[in-house]
Amino acid sequence: xxxxxxxxxxxxxxxxxxxxxxxxxxxxxxxxxxxxxxxxxxxxxxxxxxxxxxxxxxxxxxxxxxxxxxxxxxxxxxxxxxxxxxxxxxxxxxxxxxxxxxxxxxx
Amino acid sequence: xxxxxxxxxxxxxxxxxxxxxxxxxxxxxxxxxxxxxxxxxxxxxxxxxxxxxxxxxxxxxxxxxxxxxxxxxxxxxxxxxxxxxxxxxxxxxxxxxxxxxxxxxxxxxxxxxxxxxxxxxxxxxxxxxxxxxxxxxxxxxxxxxxxxxxxxxxxxxxxxxxxxxxxxxxxxxxxxxxxxxxxxxxxxxxxxxxxxxxxxxxxxxxxxxxxxxxxxxxxxxxxxxxxxxxxxxxxxxxxxxxxxxxxxxxxxxxxxxxxxxxxxxxxxxxxxxxxxxxxxxxxxxxxxxxxxxxxxxxxxxxxxxxxxxxxxxxxxxxxxxxxxxxxxxxxxxxxxxxxxxxxxxxxxxxxxxxxxxxxxxxxxxxxxxxxxxxxxxxxxxxxxxxxxx
Numbered sequence: 001x002x003x004x005x006x007x008x009x010x011x012x013x014x015x016x017x018x019x020x021x022x023x024x025x026x027x028x029x030x031x032x033x034x035x036x037x038x039x040x041x042x043x044x045x046x047x048x049x050x051x052x053x054x055x056x057x058x059x060x061x062x063x064x065x066x067x068x069x070x071x072x073x074x075x076x077x078x079x080x081x082x083x084x085x086x087x088x089x090x091x092x093x094x095x096x097x098x099x100x101x102x103x104x105x106x107x
Numbered sequence: 108x109x110x111x112x113x114x115x116x117x118x119x120x121x122x123x124x125x126x127x128x129x130x131x132x133x134x135x136x137x138x139x140x141x142x143x144x145x146x147x148x149x150x151x152x153x154x155x156x157x158x159x160x161x162x163x164x165x166x167x168x169x170x171x172x173x174x175x176x177x178x179x180x181x182x183x184x185x186x187x188x189x190x191x192x193x194x195x196x197x198x199x200x201x202x203x204x205x206x207x208x209x210x211x212x213x214x215x216x217x218x219x220x221x222x223x224x225x226x227x228x229x230x231x232x233x234x235x236x237x238x239x240x241x242x243x244x245x246x247x248x249x250x251x252x253x254x255x256x257x258x259x260x261x262x263x264x265x266x267x268x269x270x271x272x273x274x275x276x277x278x279x280x281x282x283x284x285x286x287x288x289x290x291x292x293x294x295x296x297x298x299x300x301x302x303x304x305x306x307x308x309x310x311x312x313x314x315x316x317x318x319x320x321x322x323x324x325x326x327x328x329x330x331x332x333x334x335x336x337x338x339x340x341x342x343x344x345x346x347x348x349x350x351x352x353x354x355x356x357x358x359x360x361x362x363x364x365x366x367x368x369x370x371x372x373x374x375x376x377x378x379x380x381x382x383x384x385x386x387x388x389x390x391x392x393x394x395x396x397x398x399x400x401x402x403x404x405x406x407x408x409x410x411x412x413x414x415x416x417x418x419x420x421x422x423x424x425x426x427x428x429x430x431x432x433x434x435x436x437x438x439x440x441x442x443x444x445x446x447x448x449x450x451x452x453x454x455x456x457x458x459x460x461x462x463x464x465x466x467x468x469x470x471x472x473x474x475x476x477x478x479x480x481x482x483x484x485x486x487x488x489x490x491x492x493x494x495x496x
Contacts, residue, residue, distance in 0.1 A: 006269055006450065016265045016348065018450045020433065047433060048264040048348035048413065062350075065268070067299070069354035082350065089351035091298045091325065 005030045005039070007053055009066035014050040014082050016064075022051075042080040050082040062087045108285045111471035112246035113253070113406075114183065117209025121249040122180035123406045123471040126151050126422055127238050129230070130173060132189035132198040133158035139215075139223055140188050143230045147238055151421050153487055158196045162493035170196045171375045172489045175402025177205030177212065178377075181422050183241035184211040186234045188226065191218050211237045246473070252286030252382065254471070257400040257408030257423065258362050259292060261393040263340075264347025264413030268358020270430025270449040270459070271411040276364030277460025278409065278467065279384070283366040286382045290372075290405055291363045292389040292396045295328075297321045299353035300360040308368045309383070317371045317386050324390070327492075347413050362411055374490050375402035393418050394488035397425065407470055409463060417441045419478030420486035424470050427478070428463060441477050 004022055007015040010033025022028065022045045030039050030053055037053065045051055050064070056076040061068040070087045080086075113121035127150040131140040137154035144152035153176055157169045173196070177185040185205055189198030202212045213233040220226035258279055260267055279289040297304065301318045308314030340349040349355045369383035375398075378385040387403065389396040393416070397408055401423040409426045410418055415438035419425040429435050432447035444466055448454035454462075470476060478485075 003450065003452070008269065016269060018266065018269070046348065048266055048431070050265070050348060050350065064354060065357045067353075067357055069299070069357065070351040083348070084345060084350050087350055089353060091352050 003031065004028050005051060005053070007032045008064060010034070011066050012063045013052060013054050013056050013060075014062060014064050015053045017045045017047060017049055017051060020047050040079045042077060045081050052076045052078050052080050052082050054078050056082075109251045109468065110248045111251060111254070111468055112473070113249040113471065114180070114244050115247055115249065116180055116183075118207075120180035120208075120404065121253045121406070122182065123424065123473070124181040124422070125183045125241055125244055126181055127234060127241060128153060128177060128182045128185045128422065129234060130177060130185055130187045130201065131155065132173065132187055132196065132201055133191075135159075135190035136188040136217060139217060139226050139230060142227050143186065143188070143234050146231050147234045150234060150238070151484070153421055155487065155489055157489055157491070160496050161491065162496060163195075165491045165493045166195050168374055168491065169489050170201065172398060172402045173201050174204040175375045175377075175404065176422060177201065177210070178208050179401055179404055179422055180406055181424075182210070183244060184237035186213045186215060186230050186237065188215045188217065188230055190216070192216065211240055213237065250286070251282060251468075254282055254287040254407070255378070255403065255405040256282050256287060256289045256467070257292075257397065257405040258289055259393065259397050259400065259408055260359055260362060260411040261418060262343050262347070262412045262414040262416045263349060263355060263358060264344065264431060265349060265358065266429070266431040266447075266450075267411055267413040268354075268361050270456070271413075271428050271446050272358060272361035273456045274430070274446055274449070274459035275362040275409055275411050275428065275463055277457050278364075278463040279362070280364040280366050281460065281464050282467075283364070283382050283384065288369075288378055288380075288382055289364075289366070289384050290378065290387050290400050290403060291384055292387040292400055293359060293391045294320050294324045294386070294388050295352075295391040296356045296359040297386075298325060299356040303360065304368065304386075307365070307384075309370070313368060313370055317368065320371055320386075320388050324388075343414050372403065374399045377403045389490060392488070392490070394486050395490040397423065397486050398488055399490060407467055409467065412442070415442060417478060417483055418486045419476060419483045421484040423486075424476045424479055425486060426463075426466055426470055426476055428466075430459075440481070441483065443476060
């Protein structure tokens with residue numbers, strides 16, 4: 001039987017689901033670097049999506065490839081789905097740029 | 108050193124196909140070009156909506172791209188069709204540039220030929236004669252160092268960054284180790300990979316120029332007042348599990364392997380002869396990106412996809428690979444390689460790279476891609492930045 005969750009770097013706080021069968025309530029063995037952890041899955045996770053492999057605090061960087069891929073917008077529990085509902089990109093943020101411009105104008 | 112069997116051109120380049128190209132110089136010659144290509148065995152028509160009423164930088168890009176199509180080693184001869192003569196991107200100017208390669212090139216002007224029917228007849232006759240001439244060419248052994256290899260990905264999901272992209276990186280490294288060159292495009296998808304690029308560039312100056320290009324693209328997106336998250340990652344990327352542009356970038360970047368980055372090249376610009384990896388300024392838009400790569404002279408491209416993609420450039424055979432087993436099963440008609448064994452531990456990334464490399468060599472030797480067989484030419488589009496005027 002193959003792995004169900006793939007973690008690239010030991011420092012990553014997310015892993016990728018590479019199975020069609022990751023459901024809420026399951027406990028799944030996840031290999032993180034040299035250790036294996038049993039993680040309880042919080043909701044059904046689609047193939048290719050990420051889960052938190054440890055608790056992540058709001059404002060903390062989301063790590064994959066050992067690097068930041070965004071910021072957590074809320075506290076995320078180990079085993080929970082990590083996606084656009086609870087993290088946001090730090091780059092290409094035209095929305096922030098726009099409001100910064102408006103701030104500049106009002107000053 | 109490995110070799111492939113290619114068509115050696117007068118300028119010393121080597122094609123993996125021997126196409127007769129019927130090139131439309133402007134939108135108004137598209138129908139005529141298609142009629143001619145439909146009549147001639149093995150001819151390929153390239154049509155597009157550009158070549159007129161474009162701002163100068165865009166007109167130059169259109170010109171450079173059309174010239175690049177004709178100069179590409181996979182093309183044996185060309186008929187350029189235009190509807191009228193207007194400075195900047197005429198059939199004569201395009202043909203003149205292409206003829207520097209020593210290949211046979213002919214021009215037909217619809218207005219001067221006497222209308223659509225007469226132009227079709229004239230172009231068909233010229234195309235037939237070029238076809239007779241280039242059909243005499245035979246494949247000869249060519250060292251792999253002659254290969255300009257294209258790297259691209261699209262409809263990415265998280266399996267791309269974990270499996271098919273890093274495997275493709277190994278394949279690219281193997282080609283470069285033998286004196287070949289690779290092109291990595293899609294500058295928008297390098298956002299977040301800047302530190303890696305600085306480390307891998309041949310000089311700090313090259314590294315900084317590439318980082319500046321990434322920032323330039325990001326600024327263009329910002330200044331449109333848009334949140335780039337609305338389009339990058341794309342809707343299909345998000346469904347596939349990608350949550351941010353940085354995540355998409357770092358996954359996309361894996362396909363570049365570990366070779367030295369030699370230079371930043373402009374859209375549709377041919378790289379220098381030195382072996383190594385070249386970064387081309389293109390957007391993430393798949394057809395525009397691979398067209399830039401083909402215009403630079405790449406003979407073959409590997410397209411890594413997560414969700415499945417049918418893209419195939421008309422003159423640069425496009426090998427589609429995936430490491431998503433579900434996509435492979437759903438898309439066997441158009442995907443060449445399934446690398447999903449990476450995830451059950453049966454296939455190392457390096458061994459997957461060898462599988463890709465073997466498929467590249469076979470394609471170079473004449474094995475048709477599935478999309479070539481199906482005539483799925485969905486991959487031609489010219490990048491533009493300005494308005495129509």
